[in-house]
Amino acid sequence: MNRTQLLACHDLIKPYIHKTAVLTSRLINAAIGAEVFFKCENFQRMGAYKMRGATHAILKLTPEAREKGVVTHSSGNFAQALSLSAQMLGVKAHIVMPTTAPEVKKIGVQEYGGSIYICEPTLEARNTMAREIQEKTGATFLHPSNDLDVILGQGTAALELLEEYPDLNAIFVPVGGGGLIAGTAFAAAAMGGNCRVIGTEPFEVDDAYRSLQSGKIESNLTTNTIADGLKTQLGSNTLPVILEYVNTIIRVEEEEIIAAMRLIWERMKIIVEPSSAVALAGLYRERSKFKDQKVGIIISGGNVDLGNLPF
Structure with missing residues (x-):
C-alpha cells in the first residue's frame, strides 16, 4: 500500500464519511507535558472510525458482489459501520454478533438495517456462522480488521490528522484486531514524515x-x-504491518482506562468509549517520554452503553 492508494481511497469514501474535528485540551496538555491533538472519530457517522474501512470495502466490490450482500462478525462498531455503509449503498448486510455484544451496539445495527445473527462469544462460533451465511446467500465476507480494503480505509483518519498537523512526533491508537493501527502506520509512512505510531492495549x-x-x-x-x-x-494482514512499522505497544491497567475516559468526558465534554480512552491512558502512563512533543490520539469511537458506565 502506498500514498497513491491511500489518497485514492480517501477520495472514494469522502462523500460518505465525515471529516472529523481535531480537538485539544489545555488541561490535558499540562497533565501530559506535551501538545495533544485528539482526532475525534467518535463524531464519525455511526460513532466510530470503522465507517471509513467498511465504506471503502463495499465500494471496492463488483456490482455483482454487491447484489449478493456482505457478511461480517463483530461485537459492535464494525457491525454498525457495515450496516450503515451497506444501507447507504443499497447492499444487504448480514451481521454475526456474540451474545456478549453491548445492547447499544445491537440496537445500532438494527437501526441501520443490518440483519443480526446471534452466536456464542468465541472466534470459532463467529467464523462458523459467518461461513454458513456466506454459503447460503453468496454474500462477500468482510473481516472487521484483517481485510486490506478495510485497513486502507481506516488509515484515512490518520491521513486527515497528518494533513492538518504534519509535524506530529507520534500518533497513539488503541489496538484490537489491528486494523486501525495498521492503517495508521500505512498513513504515517505514506505521508513521509517522522511520525511514530504507538499502540496501546489493556494488560x-x-x-x-x-x-x-x-x-x-x-x-x-x-x-x-x-x-x-x-x-x-x-x-494475517495486520500483524506484518505492525511488525514492519510499529515498535512500541504500551499496556495499561483497567483503572487507568477508566481514569482516562473520565478525564475526556469531564474536561473535553465529549463521549468516548472505553477502548478510545486506552490511547490517552497509554500516553499518560509513558508521558515522560513525550515531553514537549506534538502527539496525536485517534479517539476511535463513542458508542457507549450509558446504562453501564464505570463512573
Whole structure:
C-alpha cells in the first residue's frame, strides 16, 4: 500500500464519511507535558472510525458482489459501520454478533438495517456462522480488521490528522484486531514524515504486545477488560504491518482506562468509549517520554452503553 492508494481511497469514501474535528485540551496538555491533538472519530457517522474501512470495502466490490450482500462478525462498531455503509449503498448486510455484544451496539445495527445473527462469544462460533451465511446467500465476507480494503480505509483518519498537523512526533491508537493501527502506520509512512505510531492495549488483553515480541499471532486466555472493542486478536494482514512499522505497544491497567475516559468526558465534554480512552491512558502512563512533543490520539469511537458506565 502506498500514498497513491491511500489518497485514492480517501477520495472514494469522502462523500460518505465525515471529516472529523481535531480537538485539544489545555488541561490535558499540562497533565501530559506535551501538545495533544485528539482526532475525534467518535463524531464519525455511526460513532466510530470503522465507517471509513467498511465504506471503502463495499465500494471496492463488483456490482455483482454487491447484489449478493456482505457478511461480517463483530461485537459492535464494525457491525454498525457495515450496516450503515451497506444501507447507504443499497447492499444487504448480514451481521454475526456474540451474545456478549453491548445492547447499544445491537440496537445500532438494527437501526441501520443490518440483519443480526446471534452466536456464542468465541472466534470459532463467529467464523462458523459467518461461513454458513456466506454459503447460503453468496454474500462477500468482510473481516472487521484483517481485510486490506478495510485497513486502507481506516488509515484515512490518520491521513486527515497528518494533513492538518504534519509535524506530529507520534500518533497513539488503541489496538484490537489491528486494523486501525495498521492503517495508521500505512498513513504515517505514506505521508513521509517522522511520525511514530504507538499502540496501546489493556494488560487484560495484551495479545498485540506479545505478538510484537514473538513475531506471530498470540491469543488471549481471558478478555476481562472494560475496553470491549479490543478483545479481538491480530490477523494475517495486520500483524506484518505492525511488525514492519510499529515498535512500541504500551499496556495499561483497567483503572487507568477508566481514569482516562473520565478525564475526556469531564474536561473535553465529549463521549468516548472505553477502548478510545486506552490511547490517552497509554500516553499518560509513558508521558515522560513525550515531553514537549506534538502527539496525536485517534479517539476511535463513542458508542457507549450509558446504562453501564464505570463512573
